[in-house]
Amino acid sequence: MSQEQDNPFLNGLWKESPVFVQFLGMCPTLAVTNSVRNAIAMGLATTFVLVLTNVLVSSVRKLVPNQVRIATFIAIAATAVTVTDYLVKAISIDIYKALGPFLALIVVNCVILARAEAFAAKNNVSRSFADGLGNGVGFTLGLTMLGTVREVLGAGSFLGVSLFGPNFEPWVLFLLPPGGFITLAFWLLLFAWYRDRKARAAAAPAAMQEVHS
Amino acid sequence: MNESLGHIFVDSLLINNFVLAVFLGMCPFLGLSSKFQTAWRMGVTVIFVITVSSILAFGTNLMLVALHAEYLRLISFIVIIAATVQLTEMIIKKASPALFRELGIYLPLITTNCAVLAVALFQTVRNYNFIQSTVYAVSASGGFCLAIVLLSLVRERVELSDVPSLARGTALTLVLASILSMAFMGFAGMGGGG
Secondary structure, eight states: OHHHHHOHHHIIIIITOTTTTSOOOHHHHHHSTTSHHHHHHHHHHHHHHHHHHHHHHHHHTTTSOGGGHHHHHHHHHHHHHHHHHHHHHHHOHHHHHHHTHHHHGGGGOHHHHHHIIIIITTSOHHHHHHHHHHHHHHHHHHHHHHHHHHHHHHHSEETTEESSOTTOOOOGGGGSHHHHHHHHHHHHHHHHHHHHHHHHHHHHHHHHHHHHO | OOOOHHHHHHIIIIITOTTTTTOOSHHHHHHSOSSHHHHHHHHHHHHHHHHHHHHHHHHHHHHHHHTTOGGGHHHHHHHHHHHHHHHHHHHHHHHOHHHHHHHGGGTGGGGGOHHHHHHHHHHHHTTOOHHHHHHHHHHHHHHHHHHHHHHHHHHHHHTTSOOOGGGTTHHHHHHHHHHHHHHHHGGGGGGGGO
16 A cells, blocks of 8 residues: 555556546546547646646645535636646647547536545645556546547557558447447457466465475 | 428438437437336436427527627527526425436436437527427427337337347347337428428
8 A cells, every 4th residue: 555655656657546546537538539649639628627736626625524525626626627628628629529528527527526536636746746647647548448448449540550451341339429438349349368377377386385285 | 591480390200310310419319228118218308408498599599699609609599508407406306306306317417418419400400480499399309208218118028039149139129129220211202292
């Protein structure tokens, strides 16, 4: 436990990945991952909001009375999202249109509130910054993994670059909503299988020794 | 925007079902769908919350537009939703303490159900008038209720069958949701006439 607490960045990045372990922020995870570009853009926007919210929450954590903390956290998150919304609009109108309402919906992405409540409200600013960054990058990574599978199978391209030539028949289902569910399900199955195999490999020598003794 | 009410209703209930086609409200959809009773109550509560907050959001938006303060939209919608959830909590506590205990922690969590905020935002973006947005709110939340009830019924059945241990839990639920979502794609042709 102490080791995990020592590195909030790495912890959020993979071990407690928001997408594959905590199952937080499922809506954007499934909705905007039909292309790698959208997935990365959404991940970066969420990272930005996460870091900003975590830092702000952590710096006011001693001033806010316990009863109104959730309302305060949400107001802070809404401010950060409004800023992000205008920022993305200014940077690229294409991405803004592709992400559509899901950009504004970052405010109700559970990962924001969960990190604010579970981490930033109890830790100092620099650790909260690392936690926000770690979770944000972990979220981006998860989104990109989903987006890669869906774009490669569903459109035969990666980041808009065609991979298989003109003869490839795209598997459109993967771009449609059912593909989102099933892709995430198969990533989870893959991880479960890997963990299971590792656990068995670790258990096997011990069992052998028991037999011999 | 001159969409007919019937079109809005069918479109948001079935064709663009909030959960299975637009991916909104995933957290309660995956988290609360293991039992039919809980799913059904959650669905009805969400219908109530979404309808009330949609009406309030409509009024607030008129005020914000009149004041030229559209940039405050997100924050004020969030405040409205949080207040509506609080109101619902008080009503349920008064009317049915048993239901209140059953919903427990999930009641305040409706605040972060993205479907609620999405209804408020979509009706604004699409410039619906008052009646249109109310119909939209009722049918979109009805769609959520329908989806979560369907999934809970399927999950209660699957609970009894022998599933490979690897697939138990979230992975299985996601596969089921995917199949349901495919089934709902069959409705896609229905809205053409509206």
